[in-house]
Each structure stands twice: as C-alpha cells, then as structure tokens.
Amino acid sequence: MRGLSAARYWGFPLPWQKQQWKAGKELTAVHLTANGESRRSSALITWSRKRLRVDEIVALEDLRVTSRIRTWLDLQQDLSLAQLVDIGDHLVRIPREWAESREHPYATLDQLSMAVDSFPGPGRTRLREALDLVRVGSDSPPETRLRLAAGRAGLPEPDLNVRQIDQGRDLGEPDLAWPAWKVCVEHDGPTHRTPEQQERDIQRRELRESLGWIEVQTVAKDLHDGCRRGLRRMTDALRKHDWHPDAPP
DSSP: OOHHHHHHHTTTOOOOOHSSSEETTTOOEEEEEEESSOOOSSSSSSEEEEOGGGGGGEEEEEEEEOOOOHHHGGGGGOOOOHHHHHHHHHHHOOOOOOTSSSSSSSOOOHHHHHHHHHHOOHHHHHHHHHHOOOOOOOOOOOHHHHHHHHTTTTTOEESOOOOOOOTTTTTOOEEEEEGGGGGEEEEGGGGGOOOOHHHHHHHHHHHHHHHEEEEEEEOOGGHHHHHHHHHHHHHHHHHHHTOOTTSOO
C-alpha cells in the first residue's frame, strides 16, 4: 500500500477531504504498488509500478505498507507544498513521552534530506522546497500554517513549543513565541475546549500578561485566506512591542 492510502494508514495529518476512505457513498481507490510489475487498475484499486528498496517497505502481518518517509516522498504528487510541510513537521516533531507511546520522532531532518536526495523523478525539486520549510517543534497543521505565514511576511523565526522562562516564572510552551519581543501565539484547537483546559489556559495567559507578554489566541477563522487574519494579529502584537521589519532576527 502506498500514497494516500498509506498516509491514511499511518495517520498523517491530511486535509479532511483526503483523510476519507469514502468519497460520498463511494469507496475511494486503494493505492498499491507492484514492485516493477505491470498490473491493471480498477475502480477500487490504483496500481503503480515503482521499485522500492527493502527499507522503504514495512511488513505488518499480511499487509505491506510504504514506510512513513517513503510515503511522504510519494505524496508530492497528491498534496500542495504547504500540505507536504504539514506532514514533514508531523514526522520530525519530538513526542511528549508523558502523552504518547513513543520517545523518538518518526524521522529526523537528516533522514528526510537523505531520502529526498535519493528520490528518483521530477518530484525531487518540490520535495526539497518543502523540506527547506520543515521545522522541528510544530504540534499541528494550524501551528505550521501560522509559522509559514509569518515566514512569508518576513516576521522573525519563532520558537516552536519551547518552554519560556521569564523572571524565574515558567510560562509554559507557547505554540509560537518571540521571547525577544514578549509575544506568543496559542492556537485554540479542540483539545483546549474542556473546562479544565480552559481554566489552565486562562491562568497561563494571566501570568504571561502580568510579565508583559502579549498572547495572541488564534482560532480556525484566523487560518483562512493564507492565515490572513492570524498574520495581521501576530504582526500587530510584535509591532506593539517595538518589532519592525528591519530588526535583527
């Protein structure tokens, strides 16, 4: 299994419409690879001819799936550049041991770089462009999109989920942070909607504000139109704390 089918199996953060095994009432085709052999596709099975290395295949009982890294490489023909970066960030993020059943990222930047260098075909240039935008630290596609929008607009590179300490006080790990200007961003996703989490968020925001920080809280609407509203809010907060485009990074 390969391509979008493998990406669904691995739980990649795909766009909603590509996460589904059904399109309306119809099943979507499963993408399979015949290792160098010619097979005829049907409405439910899309075959491709690709020669894969042993390390690019994961055997799971009776199922063989392309590895996470190889799957990311193959997705260059199905996803936008930003979507490839979403998944690249997902692969290299360092898991939180207390919340996840793993200690290490699915891949490192070096591993992705070596895989791109050895990838055959015209997609290599696009993969390299995506990899140049991948960063360790983003926990979700919304965080990635906000970071990419900030970069396109010339804002400084933010810290990503890095613990901030100010005057000896622990301010937590903002989704994005510019400690030099005391500005941070928290994206309000589904995990922030329980009463307990909302209370923690309020207490954390009040602590940050008491130490002179501006916390920009973003929601789904801030991501529309290339994060237009979210970008304006981040930029306004930085400017309030004396950032300007000519400031050193």
